[in-house]
Amino acid sequence: GNSVTQMEGPVTLSEEAFLTINCTYTATGYPSLFWYVQYPGEGLQLLLKATKADDKGSNKGFEATYRKETTSFHLEKGSVQVSDSAVYFCALSGRNFNQAGTALIFGKGTTLSVSS
Amino acid sequence: DSGVTQTPKHLITATGQRVTLRCSPRSGDLSVYWYQQSLDQGLQFLIQYYNGEERAKGNILERFSAQQFPDLHSELNLSSLELGDSALYFCASSVEGNSNQPQHFGDGTRLSIL
Numbered sequence: 001g002n003s004v005t006q007m008e009g010p011v012t013l014s015e016e017a018f019l020t021i022n023c024t025y026t027a028t029g030y031p032s033l034f035w036y037v038q039y040p041g042e043g044l045q046l047l048l049k050a051t052k053a054d055d056k057g058s059n060k061g062f063e064a065t066y067r068k069e070t071t072s073f074h075l076e077k078g079s080v081q082v083s084d085s086a087v088y089f090c091a092l093s094g095r096n097f098n099q100a101g102t103a104l105i106f107g108k109g110t111t112l113s114v115s116s
Numbered sequence: 117d118s119g120v121t122q123t124p125k126h127l128i129t130a131t132g133q134r135v136t137l138r139c140s141p142r143s144g145d146l147s148v149y150w151y152q153q154s155l156d157q158g159l160q161f162l163i164q165y166y167n168g169e170e171r172a173k174g175n176i177l178e179r180f181s182a183q184q185f186p187d188l189h190s191e192l193n194l195s196s197l198e199l200g201d202s203a204l205y206f207c208a209s210s211v212e213g214n215s216n217q218p219q220h221f222g223d224g225t226r227l228s229i230l
Contacts, residue, residue, distance in 0.1 A: 031215070032215050032216050034218060036221075041223075042223055043118065043120075043206060043221040043222050043223040043224050044206065044208075044221040045118070045221070046218045046219075046220070049218055051216045089159065093215040093219075102147075102164070102171075102172070102210075102214060102215040103149060103161035103164055103172060103174055104149075104151075104159075104161065104208075104219060105161070106158060106159040106160075107158075108158045109158065109159075
């Protein structure tokens with residue numbers, strides 16, 4: 001079936017360190033890929049998206065490139081801040097998923113903790 | 117602020133009871149999705165509505181039902197509640213329910229079953 005696999009957390013970094021959170025997917029058809037972020041006590045916020053192969057999504061210093069050949073969508077940021085501490089979810093959506101319409105299929109989430 | 121409003125924020129009730137969760141989508145959005153977030157299952161899709169019609173079902177129990185009204189707000193009804201139904205329930209909306217469009221999430225309703 002269709003699925004998303006994220007690296008296990010928690011990820012603990014010092015301020016200004018480089019961040020990579022790995023995400024790979026299994027899907028039929030041509031899914032769209034998303035990264036969402038969840039701050040404590042809040043809902044999910046869209047961080048970035050990519051809708052076709054080789055697209056690069058970017059926002060607030062975060063980037064991810066849709067790699068169809070490796071079925072990956074890794075999240076990166078060159079210099080993290082304490083305010084980036086949150087849970088990050090990789091997700092996919094596509095029309096060809098049986099019985100699922102255009103619902104998002106999420107990874108389990110990766111907790112990022114950044115210290116000053 | 118995502119523009120998606122969910123009420124109530126917290127709900128505490130007992131096993132066997134019935135509750136209704138409410139969602140108002142962003143202005144202009146026609147599609148509403150419901151998700152359940154729990155520690156053991158993660159984020160799981162429950163059901164999608166588009167312009168008042170059910171479009172897709174995910175892992176939604178038969179004890180659960182939903183609808184979308186003409187003003188596009190949606191309600192999720194959970195009945196015969198069990199301890200395992202304790203979770204955070206999110207509503208999300210998008211313009212047309214197209215897979216390329218991002219979904220915008222509310223802050224969720226935290227349901228606790230005692």
